[in-house]
Amino acid sequence: MKRNGPLLTLLAGLALAAVLITVNLTVTARGGDEPDPAGFGAPPATTAPATTAPAASAPPSAAPSAEPSPEVAPAAKVNAVWAGTVDGGGASIAISVTDGVAVAYLCDGRKAEVWLQGTAADGKLSLTGKKGAILTGAFGGGKATGTVAANGRRWTFTVKAVAKPSGLYRATATVRGAKVVGGWIVLPDGSQVGVVSVDDVPRPAPAIDPATGAVTVDGAKLTAAPVTGALA
Amino acid sequence: MSEQARRVSTAGLYVPLLLGAVVTVTLGVYGSVHTPTGIAVNVAGFSSPQTVKVWLATGAALLALVQLVSALSMWGKLGSPPSWIGGLHRWSGRFAFLLTVPVAVHCLYALGFATYDTRTLAHSLFGCFFFGAFTVKMLSLPKRGLPGWTLPLLGGAVFTALIGLWLTSSFWYFTTIGVNL
Known part of the structure; x- marks a missing residue:
């Protein structure tokens, strides 16, 4: 018994994992691709x-x-x-x-x-x-x-x-051969959170003018537009 | 333990090491291949699956400290060991291991092996390594004739991995998001 203790410990862990995975599969599979x-x-x-x-x-x-x-x-x-x-x-x-x-x-x-x-x-x-x-x-x-x-x-x-000018803004452009994608969230208190990716390297985004969407990235003037519908 | 053995050889470690490697690689491969579901079943009483994991891992980490102290005592580093120290070491270890299992299942099922940043990469590597190292430790325990450094080394590896896991998850959570249930 004593020599089997460690093995039993391992098997108990394995059994617990098996039970949890089974429960997970049951619960998450019930709604198809859209888990409840x-x-x-x-x-x-x-x-x-x-x-x-x-x-x-x-x-x-x-x-x-x-x-x-x-x-x-x-x-x-x-x-x-x-x-x-x-x-x-x-x-x-x-x-x-x-x-x-x-x-x-x-x-x-x-x-x-x-x-x-x-x-x-x-x-x-x-x-x-x-x-x-x-x-x-x-x-x-x-x-x-x-x-x-x-x-x-x-x-x-x-x-x-939220209502305009709060909401979600996005700008895409090619600046000197680099693909620029920026996203901005404008919150009701007027604060902005944004990240701009230049060739998939993300960095903090400069603020946009919520009224016009104007923003300057790497010296290039872009316009961030409210997101409506599927992304291009 | 090695004093009782007639022949001291590392041959007994081959099978445990092999199986431990299988465990580690399997977890890593599963975590990478399986599409993370983003969700998994939760334990009642906590505000989110994340906090469940944070506290289960913290429980395991505390038990790991018990493991460290009791192991030091068993090896006579803290004076003559009390008779119950072996039982304490075994059972605290079992509970620690069982606490880690739901956490690992959630990690692997809902999130997967991630390389998002240094923390998640280290956490993923520690996680795969931990269960492999634990497997080696468990399978090595009953073997006779292993070198004297075997169990301290394996136990130390398991302990280090678990503390690394805790630092890259729960400690990060506590310091970044806050201490909540």
């Missing part, structure tokens, strides 16, 4: 919305139309912009939805940023980005809540609907 936010013990806010969205009659965990594919034209046309700070601070997020096509941008204003694209329908957000980035969440009642997983990190957020 309640399945990971999300804050209560995720269950509260979903009622104000148009045509939100389907049960939350069985919405088949919520595949994270930007090409699918959603039946219910959602138009909204939510923006704010992620839970715990450290980064800001903005989600802009035009006719059900959702674009989200999360950035810390220094070097971390992620663009996501997907759908907003039936009170649910389902977006994906590069390198397996995922945003899942719910919206309704003037706010959006959810989780972003990207680059090995996770953020949770509950952000409110």
